[in-house]
Amino acid sequence: MKLPGIVDTAEYGYAAVLPGQLTSWRAGQPAGAVNGTNTTFILPDIVEGNPTLVFWVNYPLVPGVGYTVNGNQVICALAPAVGAAVYYTYLYPTAPLEA
DSSP states (O other), X not given: OOOTTEEEETTTEEEEEETTEEEEEEEEOOBSOOSSSOOEEEOSSOOTTOTTOEEEESSBXXXXXXXXXXXXXXXXXXXXXXXXXXXXXXXXXXXXXXX
């Protein structure tokens, strides 16, 4: 099923089109220890101001309450417990759209 706003390209796979940009989803586990004391995690890209960021510590956290962002760092309000599932997902611009 093809969804509105989604393009299928051989180079990028499925990507969402935002105004003027071809984007793709980035998702994974951030760099940083999940040890019950660490609150800072590093993402592969600068995501400050990116409204598509969702940061998970066992469940999605509320931006500005459960976490804040500074550049490519996510700072959790509370340190994730040992064994917590910590993940992120966001849209990342991969190329400008050609006219």
